[in-house]
Amino acid sequence: SRQWRGVIREYADRLDVTESTPVVTLGEGGTPLIEAHPLSERTGARVWIKVEGMNPTGSFKDRGMTMAVTKAVERGAKVVVCASTGNTSASAAAYATRAGITAAVLVPEGKIAIGKLSQAIAHNARLLQVQGNFDDCLDIARELAANYPVHLVNSVNNDRIEGQKTAAFEVVEVLGDAPDYHLLPLGNAGNYTAYHRGYREEITRNAATRLPRMFGFQAEGSAPIVRGHVVTDPETIASAIRIGNPASWELALVARDDSDGYFGMFSDAKILEAHRILSADVGIFVEPASAIGVAGLLERAEAGMIPKGSTVVITVTGHGLKDPQWAVRRPDGSDVTPTVVPVDAAEVAEALGLGAAA
Numbered sequence: 637s638r639q640w641r642g643v644i645r646e647y648a649d650r651l652d653v654t655e656s657t658p659v660v661t662l663g664e665g666g667t668p669l670i671e672a673h674p675l676s677e678r679t680g681a682r683v684w685i686k687v688e689g690m691n692p693t694g695s696f697k698d699r700g701m702t703m704a705v706t707k708a709v710e711r712g713a714k715v716v717v718c719a720s721t722g723n724t725s726a727s728a729a730a731y732a733t734r735a736g737i738t739a740a741v742l743v744p745e746g747k748i749a750i751g752k753l754s755q756a757i758a759h760n761a762r763l764l765q766v767q768g769n770f771d772d773c774l775d776i777a778r779e780l781a782a783n784y785p786v787h788l789v790n791s792v793n794n795d796r797i798e799g800q801k802t803a804a805f806e807v808v809e810v811l812g813d814a815p816d817y818h819l820l821p822l823g824n825a826g827n828y829t830a831y832h833r834g835y836r837e838e839i840t841r842n843a844a845t846r847l848p849r850m851f852g853f854q855a856e857g858s859a860p861i862v863r864g865h866v867v868t869d870p871e872t873i874a875s876a877i878r879i880g881n882p883a884s885w886e887l888a889l890v891a892r893d894d895s896d897g898y899f900g901m902f903s904d905a906k907i908l909e910a911h912r913i914l915s916a917d918v919g920i921f922v923e924p925a926s927a928i929g930v931a932g933l934l935e936r937a938e939a940g941m942i943p944k945g946s947t948v949v950i951t952v953t954g955h956g957l958k959d960p961q962w963a964v965r966r967p968d969g970s971d972v973t974p975t976v977v978p979v980d981a982a983e984v985a986e987a988l989g990l991g992a993a994a
């Protein structure tokens with residue numbers, strides 16, 4: 637056995653790198669693809685979950701960031717910049733530290749989860765809270781990259797998409813072919829675009845025989861792609877995908893049309909219901925945005941749009957510890973408070989409902 641070497645070294649033959657490329661890696665990729673039996677039983681499909689929260693900083697962003705920071709360093713960058721709803725900033729901060737360069741990150745004030753904010757601070761990013769939303773942050777990041785000596789590492793940078801396409805390679809390797817359906821959240825639609833590219837490349841090199849139908853999902857309060865227009869004031873508890881003007885919008889439409897795909901949207905309540913199913917029934921803890929693919933599976937299967945027997949992969953994009961408060965919050969808004977017991981085995985047994993002692 638050997639240690640996984642990170643996506644650039646594992647897939648060097650399919651990425652734009654050479655022997656002399658200064659690879660910046662934290663061992664990202666090689667994440668588990670887990671069959672979700674409760675979801676398979678509910679839908680009659682064979683449902684697999686690609687658990688991207690298992691990446692080094694807890695989200696799929698690391699696949700793209702290893703590539704983006706590596707290429708930035710190769711081109712001589714000393715500072716990388718990004719706009720972020722949280723995960724990109726955590727990842728950029730970690731990989732910049734690894735490379736010995738600076739990450740400048742712009743986040744919407746008060747709108748990113750505490751886990752992600754802590755990561756960026758811990759990794760010593762130059763983090764600024766902008767008095768605007770993610771879309772405003774991205775506008776500024778692009779302007780900085782155009783006019784100052786900083787290198788943009790948002791997914792408008794093609795190196796990000798290149799790194800992220802490796803997730804599709806891993807899925808094909810495990811299943812032996814592409815699945816029939818692939819479901820995932822849509823924010824900037826960079827990841828949707830990346831999977832599409834990865835699957836296309838697998839077909840080209842005869843590792844896969846088909847392109848999955850690609851289904852992407854947004855939160856109702858920030859669903860520009862589904863609604864067909866920019867949302868100027870996006871709102872959702874799924875803060876990772878609180879984006880009103882997606883960077884990869886056009887590419888996502890191309891990928892949808894090529895794959896006979898579909899875009900849908902869900903309320904925050906539906907997202908949290910899917911979040912609960914994943915944690916309580918399947919055993920996988922994700923952040924709210926990451927659960928939206930499961931909401932999509934249940935709704936599409938119910939609508940008869942995912943035939944029984946189909947192979948379905950759902951990417952869950954970020955770890956539950958990023959934004960854990962939703963696990964303890966009940967649908968009515970109150971919080972779960974665990975029962976307090978005295979230091980007494982009999983009382984603990986009673987509280988656990990274990991019955992009488994033997």
Ligand code: F0G
Pocket residue numbers: 695697719720721722723724725791821822823824825826827828876877923925926953954
């Ligand atoms: N899921 C999570 C957990 C995310 O953090 C993001 C995007 C997405 C899904 C959507 O992916 O943008 O490629 O369509 N987060 C970005 C960030 C915007 O700044 O961390 P996408």
